[in-house]
Amino acid sequence: MTALAGRIRSIPSWQITLGLALLALGFLIAAQMAAEGPRVQYTSQERTPLVATVLDLQKQQDALKKQVLDARAAIASLEAAGQGGAAVTKQLSDQLQNAQIAAGLVPMSGPGLVIQLSDSTLQVPADGNAQDYLVSGADVLTVVDQLWAAGAEGVAINGERVVVSTAVVDIGGSVVVNGAYVAAPYQVTAIGPKTMFDTLTHQPGFADFIRSRGEAFGIGVQYATPDVGVDLPAYAGSMNLRYGRPTATPSTSAAP
């Protein structure tokens, strides 16, 4: 230590200045190279238009989702108000509204919690797989399932409501939910009982997840239980029944 200190003291000040200047130069060169193009491994010219296309498509999707929600709301209010107030009509449109609420087609607010999953900040070892250090679709699905098991009555992933048709798919290091690209960090929001957090953290499946992903690879898992409760968006996608039709005889417990 003292030998090193002695050496540093013996370096003339101009040498330190030069050293600092070269250091700064090093930073500048690196910053410049990084700014000149996207990541070294993907310098293909096809990339830029593709990224622009994805962003553009996503923007279109947001607008389409809004149109779907607006149209559904308009139809609902027409059906509720415009039909002469016949008792049977009123009853039917109430049933329809309840069915839409149960199906996830209506935004909801209620008590609940948010779990945020974020990519690992650990250094990927030389013999490691970089994908293991990113939040995967399977991770998101595990957390959603664990929340259902803990008593959640509604779940959303970033802006996408989890409904009967929801698939969570990995594409490279990104996750697609309901056909929409969602970016990390992933916020899984659930409406559920006050005991949900306790139940969740005592489930063996959740403990496994924390061990195998959080502890082993440094996947970040954070919780929040906002006092004001949480909000879930409405599902704004299509409800395809092209190959299937409703079974003719509804069971007596069918209508909510």
Place this chain on the structure above:
Amino acid sequence: MGRGRGPLAVGLVLAILGFLVVVQARSQAQDQGLAQLSVQDLTELVANVTTRNNQLREEVATLAQQQQQVQSAAQRGDTSTSQIRTDLEHVLAWSGVLGVTGQGVQVTVNGALPASAVGQLVNELRNAGAEAIALNGVRVVPGVVVSGDPGSLTISGKPLIGTTGTLVLVAVGQPETLAGSLSRAGGLVAQLAAQYPSVSVRVDPQDLLQVPATDRSLTPVLGRPRL
């Protein structure tokens, strides 16, 4: 080391160090944006989002038509309830409150698969456009979760697989699309076969399948709609 070269060497080392620090910092910050995706991934993403957008366009068109019908019925003073009944039936069947009948695929699993693999099968079928899914006669709706150890899986707390040891998954949808998504080269069935050699997974297109209604209540108790 000569007297004149000393500072230069130190400077050079520092410069390289600076360079490395920046490069390192950038590769550490695993930028989760689109910037990290390869051309192939981006292409797949474009295809995925385009499919959804097309579905949304169809939905917008259907809803516009529906809105017009309801509107003109209201203007005529027509109290016909058939449109509402149709909508209601559609929502109930799609969401799982009513049963669904139609063509699709049957997936037969013999052997002990872990719960996560069953979840993957369901997820893959949904991604391929399945309209209704059941596992050994239990309709899969939000909140229905397969858990437990391989060989003694449960579905929403009840045993999933009976004494036969067979898991039958049925999905209504376009049979070729559903079967193709599972059975394609490198697809989920191939992955499962490689991972669990003792398990057999068969995928059969079917002309007529019955997917039952759920026995769960989907009506929220704690949440309030934001209308």
